[in-house]
């Protein structure tokens with residue numbers, strides 16, 4: 363399909379929406395992005411962009427610019443919480459021939475995407491809160507976007523890249539309440555006073571873990587800390603907490619965790635919820651992507667990367683189809699099974715880090731230690747289906 367005649371409205375200027383807008387514009391579509399915020403900004407937190415996300419950035423022509431702002435990751439290390447001793451080392455250099463595995467400040471990725479989107483001629487409209495979307499149907503051939511101020515907009519195609527609280531998702535699927543996983547998470551960035559190497563460290567303790575990795579040429583460390591079996595917590599991840607609460611929960615963590623947590627001045631805490639993957643991603647010339655279709659727990663670090671993969675495949679599927687409807691159906695068909703597998707894998711991952719029975723933990727750590735020293739390529743190979751998947755290769 364020739365996309366140059368298509369007027370596309372993308373709701374949301376997050377990672378998924380901006381990637382979709384750029385990919386569409388590069389195929390000639392007329393694109394408008396509606397963002398509720400007054401500026402395209404991001405919270406101070408890190409992201410891991412694995413090679414499958416890097417492949418999309420490369421195809422969009424952004425790889426060099428993003429790499430300049432990123433830290434190239436060397437390894438993922440699993441460590442025991444008490445003394446910080448190594449349990450397993452996943453050597454990321456084994457992913458040779460792939461785009462590099464990167465640690466990136468979210469704001470830096472958003473900056474690169476937003477600059478490219480604006481330079482390409484996409485119209486980005488800020489302070490535009492969408493209230494609802496009416497998919498195309500009987501009596502109206504094009505979908506309608508209804509703004510919170512009551513005004514309306516029509517497009518040939520509407521993309522809902524509006525995150526966790528999507529307005530398009532209920533229009534296509536109805537509403538299903540998520541369930542609280544009985545886990546809460548804190549996130550913070552701190553100055554790198556411990557000379558953190560260019561690795562992602564997962565410090566595994568009973569019912570808790572802490573992930574740390576460097577950002578911005580090693581000047582900062584990104585910290586995500588997770589605790590199980592606590593009371594109710596809200597889902598939004600902008601809720602401030604007292605850093606002393608975080609330090610108290612992880613007070614028995616040794617190694618580098620203590621000095622890192624000592625540096626925390628500001629921290630956000632939120633509840634981790636599981637949302638089912640939306641059964642319907644498209645219809646009536648509308649499509650969902652990223653968190654709007656399939657929010658995931660953060661335990662595989664794949665949420666943003668999946669949003670980028672979605673965006674690429676959506677545009678590729680449209681450009682190869684005869685009609686919008688056929689392109690959208692092909693998009694969901696190409697994405698659904700992979701995304702479900704990633705979301706399931708992330709959901710099952712937390713308990714592996716959180717073993718609380720000391721005997722079980724010792725045995726599991728011993729097994730991991732052995733596997734990682736005897737068969738490092740095999741350890742890494744278990745993630746090939748995620749990291750070596752390149753959506754830009756068809």
Ligand SMILES: Cc1cc2nc3c(=O)[nH]c(=O)nc-3n(C[C@H](O)[C@H](O)[C@H](O)COP(=O)(O)OP(=O)(O)OC[C@H]3O[C@@H](n4cnc5c(N)ncnc54)[C@H](O)[C@@H]3O)c2cc1C
Pocket residue numbers: 373374375376377378379396397398399408409410411490491492493523524525526527528529547549586599651652653654658660663664665666667668669
């Ligand atoms: C602690 C944590 C760590 C993570 N780490 C990683 C990681 O290492 N790697 C990774 O790949 N992923 C990671 N993720 C997941 C990742 O952040 C998300 O999956 C990703 O940001 C989703 O992108 P999105 O574009 O779909 O949605 P969002 O980033 O949520 O963007 C949605 C946009 O839509 C706008 N919007 C919403 N509603 C409206 C409306 N009604 N009208 C107009 N605009 C609207 C919002 O303002 C926002 O700009 C992590 C998540 C968390 C919580």
